[in-house]
Amino acid sequence: MLSKNKAKFIKSLHNKKAREESGFFTVEGAKSVLEILGSRFEVTDIVCTEPFRNENRERLEEKNIETVVVSPEELESVSSFKTANSVLAVARMIPNRAPEKLEGLTLALDNVRDPGNFGTLLRVADWFGVYTVIASEGTVELYNPKVLQASMGSFCRVQVHYADLERFFENEKSPVYAADTKGENVHDFPFEKNCILLLGNESHGLSAALRPCIKRTVSVPAYGGAESLNVSTAAAILCDNYRRMRG
């Protein structure tokens, strides 16, 4: 049984402002919760159904985290999603810290607004072993429940740093390559080993202020009638081409 205060606290975390003020966020779903339990995040509470507790008893006991077993209805009442899941975890945010040194491929996101796109981008980054993502301050919040859900647990491995991209790029030596439908063909693109791949907003593309920071633009050749690719799809193709060339 969940105390009224705890239920109220968890529900408050659906709200961005409350997350920022408290420094906590929620994660839902068996896959994401099992991943966060093995990650650098500190989990403070687990609220789960009996089947989940029974299946993961050892894991939960070894972690020594306060675990409350609830009915599916009770879980649904504190969930951010319409459909109930088997488990919800409360975890502490990790402070926004600049990466020490960029190595290999880094992604930079300029005002990606859609939580599903951002989450999928993290999953793509994780697939290609890209562990640093620099997000402009206008990018959707990492701890938005829809971002975490779409990332399928990848938010546990990929580090997201929010920054003013213009300033960040000024202090960086690695070249910035921007995805752009009018860019050079990615099939012949001379990726440097250390580089930053910049992706723009879903509707408005790249901010004009960032243009001077861009060394080259790169695009996925089109053969048909679609006007564009989704930002996470484009990112995945560019990452695959980088890996093909640079390993």
Add this chain to the structure above:
Amino acid sequence: MLSKNKAKFIKSLHNKKAREESGFFTVEGAKSVLEILGSRFEVTDIVCTEPFRNENRERLEEKNIETVVVSPEELESVSSFKTANSVLAVARMIPNRAPEKLEGLTLALDNVRDPGNFGTLLRVADWFGVYTVIASEGTVELYNPKVLQASMGSFCRVQVHYADLERFFENEKSPVYAADTKGENVHDFPFEKNCILLLGNESHGLSAALRPCIKRTVSVPAYGGAESLNVSTAAAILCDNYRRMRG
């Protein structure tokens, strides 16, 4: 002003069964509606707001389609989506017909269930100039409003044929390559010019019954910790590799 009967008919089309019985479906949003007006689909009704009518007056008059101008609230009342758009069209379905001959790259989908994934797959197919998609009978319905929305108008160009995949493959000469996380590396994959790329269900992968039809399996090499890529993301990377090799 929309007649009560027309409003009732449009709303009935939110429902799959009513779509199948009537042979009509709805399309929403300016981009999709403008695309369908220039496509092989027959549009029978347009319901739009005044600004949309004013911006597209010539286009609408030349097409000679019954156009009803409504308030945003009235449009919302017949929409399948929570957020109102500026326009909705009613169009006639195209009968399910087998393609005459497969040329170049063809996609085959084995029980893709998520409307957003299916729509995004159509957008990917359209980007790469893949104009035939064979969908198993368990694949989500093409005329589902969420499929059409996610396809961003690409459903107008890509032809989807529903079929029993096992039988379909038996009668086809082109080799079937299945996307599989344990397949051959796509970077060295010997794509034939005419071939079928088979993609499995989001959770369960490929149906066992299809295994004997598969000539080779292909995968996108992974470098990180994510367990999988989204089906449309994987398809996009495979299509890009096909185009890189085969043009």
